[in-house]
Amino acid sequence: MMPRGSVAFGLLLLLVIVAVAGQGFWTSDPFAQDPAARLLDPSAAHPLGTDNFGRDLLARLVLGARWSLTGAALVCVGTSLLGFVIGAAAATGNAVTDTLIGRTIEALMAMPGLVLALALSAILGPSFENLIIALILTGWPGYARLSRSLILKERHQAYVDSAIALGAGRTRIIGRHILPNVLGPAVILATSDFGKVILGLASLSFLGLGMQPPTPEWGAMINEARGYFQSHPWQMAAPGLCIVMTVLLVNLTGDGLRDALDPRRLRRHA
Amino acid sequence: MAAYLTRRLLATLPVLGVISILAFALDAITPGDPAYALLQASGRQTITAEDVAAKRVELRLDDPLPVRYVTWLGGAVHGDFGRSFRSYTPVTSLYLERIGNTALLAAVAIGLGVLIALPLGTVAAYRRGGVVDRLAQAVAVLGSALPGFWIALVFIYFFSAQWHLLPVFGSPTPRGIVLPALVLSLSTLPTLTRLTRTAVLDILTQEFVAVARSKGLGQVLIAVRHVLPNALIPIVTLLGLEAASLLTGAAVVEFVFAWPGIGKMAIDAALVRDIPVVVGFAIAAGVIYVATNVLVDVGVSSLDPRITLR
Numbered sequence: 001m002m003p004r005g006s007v008a009f010g011l012l013l014l015l016v017i018v019a020v021a022g023q024g025f026w027t028s029d030p031f032a033q034d035p036a037a038r039l040l041d042p043s044a045a046h047p048l049g050t051d052n053f054g055r056d057l058l059a060r061l062v063l064g065a066r067w068s069l070t071g072a073a074l075v076c077v078g079t080s081l082l083g084f085v086i087g088a089a090a091a092t093g094n095a096v097t098d099t100l101i102g103r104t105i106e107a108l109m110a111m112p113g114l115v116l117a118l119a120l121s122a123i124l125g126p127s128f129e130n131l132i133i134a135l136i137l138t139g140w141p142g143y144a145r146l147s148r149s150l151i152l153k154e155r156h157q158a159y160v161d162s163a164i165a166l167g168a169g170r171t172r173i174i175g176r177h178i179l180p181n182v183l184g185p186a187v188i189l190a191t192s193d194f195g196k197v198i199l200g201l202a203s204l205s206f207l208g209l210g211m212q213p214p215t216p217e218w219g220a221m222i223n224e225a226r227g228y229f230q231s232h233p234w235q236m237a238a239p240g241l242c243i244v245m246t247v248l249l250v251n252l253t254g255d256g257l258r259d260a261l262d263p264r265r266l267r268r269h270a
Numbered sequence: 271m272a273a274y275l276t277r278r279l280l281a282t283l284p285v286l287g288v289i290s291i292l293a294f295a296l297d298a299i300t301p302g303d304p305a306y307a308l309l310q311a312s313g314r315q316t317i318t319a320e321d322v323a324a325k326r327v328e329l330r331l332d333d334p335l336p337v338r339y340v341t342w343l344g345g346a347v348h349g350d351f352g353r354s355f356r357s358y359t360p361v362t363s364l365y366l367e368r369i370g371n372t373a374l375l376a377a378v379a380i381g382l383g384v385l386i387a388l389p390l391g392t393v394a395a396y397r398r399g400g401v402v403d404r405l406a407q408a409v410a411v412l413g414s415a416l417p418g419f420w421i422a423l424v425f426i427y428f429f430s431a432q433w434h435l436l437p438v439f440g441s442p443t444p445r446g447i448v449l450p451a452l453v454l455s456l457s458t459l460p461t462l463t464r465l466t467r468t469a470v471l472d473i474l475t476q477e478f479v480a481v482a483r484s485k486g487l488g489q490v491l492i493a494v495r496h497v498l499p500n501a502l503i504p505i506v507t508l509l510g511l512e513a514a515s516l517l518t519g520a521a522v523v524e525f526v527f528a529w530p531g532i533g534k535m536a537i538d539a540a541l542v543r544d545i546p547v548v549v550g551f552a553i554a555a556g557v558i559y560v561a562t563n564v565l566v567d568v569g570v571s572s573l574d575p576r577i578t579l580r
Contacts, residue, residue: 107288
């Protein structure tokens with residue numbers, strides 16, 4: 001399986017390069033409207049054609065890659081950090097704290113994927129930033145549960161006892177000594193979540209609760225193309241294919257990473 | 271059994287309690303004045319400051335938060351989750367009207383998923399490494415990368431716009447349910463196929479399968495009589511979870527097909543910031559999840575006599 005993961009990882013790196021530097025190679029302005037060039041078929045000037053406002057589709061897709069990837073990365077880093085802090089509080093706090101956090105995790109995990117994110121982004125108001133905040137605030141329970149169980153296991157290891165004997169405080173022990181040992185499984189969980197987060201961001205942006213026009217996010221682009229997709233299906237197909245391809249690469253990379261790092265195959269928590 | 275059910279239901283109370291606190295918190299952090307929004311929704315033409323003040327007293331909005339929570343919980347226990355900011359209809363009746371449509375869609379989607387995944391996963395396990403196994407793996411890998419809303423649009427394009435086989439909009443009719451159910455069943459395929467394959471593989475190594483073989487039973491008979499019934503136990507457990515997530519996670523697909531279910535209603539409400547209706551969705555999700563879990567426990571125990579409910 002490792003070769004497949006490596007190939008996927010290589011292609012994913014390529015995609016990241018396109019997202020970061022793509023605008024240097026393809027310099028069309030993704031926001032420039034041209035009423036004379038609406039819904040054009042692919043040509044030399046517009047390799048993927050133009051959209052409803054005459055904007056270059058390729059340039060918009062390239063910029064969209066940046067939003068999807070950075071958005072999902074922010075959510076994954078945010079959820080794992082928040083989950084770790086809450087999990088650590090549960091593992092090292094008193095019984096009441098532990099029970100309270102445990103029940104909250106259970107309750108949050110009873111809500112499938114986007115239900116709470118939908119409610120939160122409705123309350124906070126529709127924007128990409130608020131959507132990311134909503135996904136972080138609702139996505140941490142899996143990480144908290146993982147961190148809690150791992151910390152409980154590490155807490156009685158000899159190196160922790162030595163650190164306590166040396167007079168280290170709780171925060172220092174968790175941050176300097178336990179965190180590095182918990183990082184591996186958390187990274188595996190985050191990579192296996194990454195694809196789901198990309199899909200979640202795209203779904204809510206598609207609904208109009210995330211990225212707002214005219215910014216080209218792939219989900220929002222599909223939403224814009226919805227009005228004329230029966231006559232111009234390519235407008236809707238192109239960003240969708242971008243999403244599918246990215247999530248596929250991310251998932252295959254994640255599978256490869258998991259096989260390489262953890263032969264016992266860590267169970268998915270989310 | 272009755273004693274088990276009672277205890278099982280009591281055990282769900284803490285989770286429901288936390289869900290109620292979360293729901294109340296969402297209600298409480300909502301920006302804007304609910305009193306004003308509700309007066310507007312009730313069709314009042316002119317709204318004076320006195321009206322708003324009176325409504326605030328009626329809704330007990332100026333009480334301290336813990337008191338408000340207890341009041342809210344008292345209403346919730348009686349099925350009162352407030353009224354919509356838009357239509358002024360009680361949230362509970364909005365959900366009760368539409369839950370049937372959502373349940374119908376979820377049931378058909380799960381049925382389709384089982385019809386595809388069970389044979390696919392079983393054959394994949396029997397012919398490990400073969401063509402079907404590779405196909406099952408491809409389904410699993412590709413299936414988890416497909417955004418449901420996009421596949422819905424792709425299906426509409428081909429089946430409705432190009433080939434004129436099925437209606438663009440979903441409706442609870444035999445023709446209208448095909449596309450939404452098909453799209454939804456796709457989301458259940460990856461986990462369902464993978465689990466069937468592992469479960470069957472696991473059971474094929476058990477002694478009773480070897481015994482059945484050695485006494486000369488045919489492959490098909492072994493599969494139907496000995497392997498599948500045992501494989502069903504983990505599958506039913508998963509189906510329970512899938513059902514819970516389909517009842518609420520189907521929202522985006524419901525939205526694309528304009529399916530008259532609770533998910534579409536919740537998204538429509540979120541888009542116009544009709545917060546009581548959106549919060550009702552979170553509560554519905556929690557209750558549905560807890561209820562299906564209890565049902566699954568009971569269902570699994572009737573499939574496997576070794577599991578006793580105590």
